[in-house]
Amino acid sequence: MENTLTSVPEHFRAFRIHHDDRGYRSGLEDTRLEDLSEGDLVVRVEWSSINYKDALAATGKGKILRRFPLIGGIDLAGIVVHSDADRFTEGDRVVVTGCGLSETRDGGYSEYQRVDSRDAVHLPDGLSTREAMMLGTAGFTAALCLYRMEANGQTPQAGPIVVTGATGGVGSLAINLLTRAGYEVHAISGKVQAFDWLERLGARQCISRHDLHWGQNPLEKSRWAGGIDTVGGDMLSGISRVIGLWGNVACCGMAGGHGLNTSVYPLILRGVSLLGISSANCPYEIRRVLWDRLANEWKPEALTEIATDEVDLDGMEAVFDQLMAGGAQGRTVVRVAQTSV
Known part of the structure; x- marks a missing residue:
């Protein structure tokens, strides 16, 4: 596509990641529309966000990008300025999360971006x-966890839900979302100093991960009716042994390890279901449904207390370092456009 769009400047800023004979590096660069990945929508990106996956990609500490160079940022929200797709017109507000952004195609850390209309969702009026x-x-993943758990029979009446990695983006939003949906929530975190904050988000009980003692039996006394696990590894193994009859555990992270050492006992003796959550390639119709719920009945009430930090494109690197050091709490949004809503 030639740059015939008068609303798009010839050059604009983008945060691009390289890996070549000069090594692994990332930073702000001037770019042009024709340098971007192909797509039938051109979006003026207003906002993006910083996720753990973004920090891994930007720092090179995780194998996220499938090709180089690419613009970082797995999320974007903005305004359509040009459309070759029937479903969208100029001025539409759209959101894209995952779908190969900052993995196989250029991502959201760019003042303008081309995206595939099959990945874009009209932003509901409530957001x-x-x-x-x-x-x-993070929020979409938390919503997908609850969506899959309820599709598999989870109800508030069955008992409390445990959330691990509770101070992270997915964990903190899951606490507030579950509370909004009528569930009692228990939070597990290593950051004891954040317990008051987690309680304000809705956690009925906060547990230090340093005080957890799962026991060594394949099945231990049940403690929760279900769980959302953002940690993986030993945490997920332990939780699987203490979920009650017909409960669900939604697995959506591996900050604590990618291994899983457990047995089939919870599955065949208690009917526990382990639900895999892959938000990046979620089917479009489920995306549409979940964004509508996030704008309405599932909209977290404590958004402004969870997403307390805001940076521009040139302020992201400090946040990446903080995330990699395990010091982040809640969410950080990125102001991409010079003026946005």
Whole structure:
């Protein structure tokens, strides 16, 4: 596509990641529309967000990008300025999370971006573009966890839900979302100093991960009716042994390890289901349904307390370092456009 769009400047800023004979590096660069990945929508990106996956990609500490160079950012929300797709017109507000952004195609850390219309969702009226990125992949993942758990029979009446990695983006949003949906929530975190904050988000009980003692039996006394696990590894193994009859555990992270050492006992003696959550390639119709719920009945009430930090494109690197050091709490939004809503 030639740059015949008068609303798009000839050059604009983008955060691009390289890996070549000069090594692994990332930073702001001037770019042009024709340098971007192909797509039938051109979006003026207003907001993006910073996720753990973004920090891994930007720092090179995780194998996220499938090709180089690419613009970082797995999330974006903004305004369509040009459309070759029937479903969208100029001026539409859209949100895109995952779908190969900053993995196989250029991502959201760019003042303008070309995206595939099959990946874009019309932003519901109940969310601004900034609020959409306060949620971002983290909020969408939390919603997908609850969606799959309820599709498999989870109800508030069955008992409390445990959330691990509770101070992270997915964990904190899951607490507030579950509370909004009528569930009692228990939070597990290593950050004892954040327990008051987690209780304000809705956690009925906070547990230090340093005080957990699962026991060594394949099945231990049940403690929770279900769980959302963002940690993986030993945490997920332990939780699987203490979920009650017909409960569900939604697995959506591996900050604590990618291994899983457990047995079939919870599955065949208690009917526990382990639900895999892959938000990046979620089918479009489920995306549409979940964004509508996030704008309405599932909209977290404590968004402004969860997403307390905001940076511009040139302020992201400090946040990446903080995330990699395990010091982050809640969500950070990225103001991409010079003026946005």
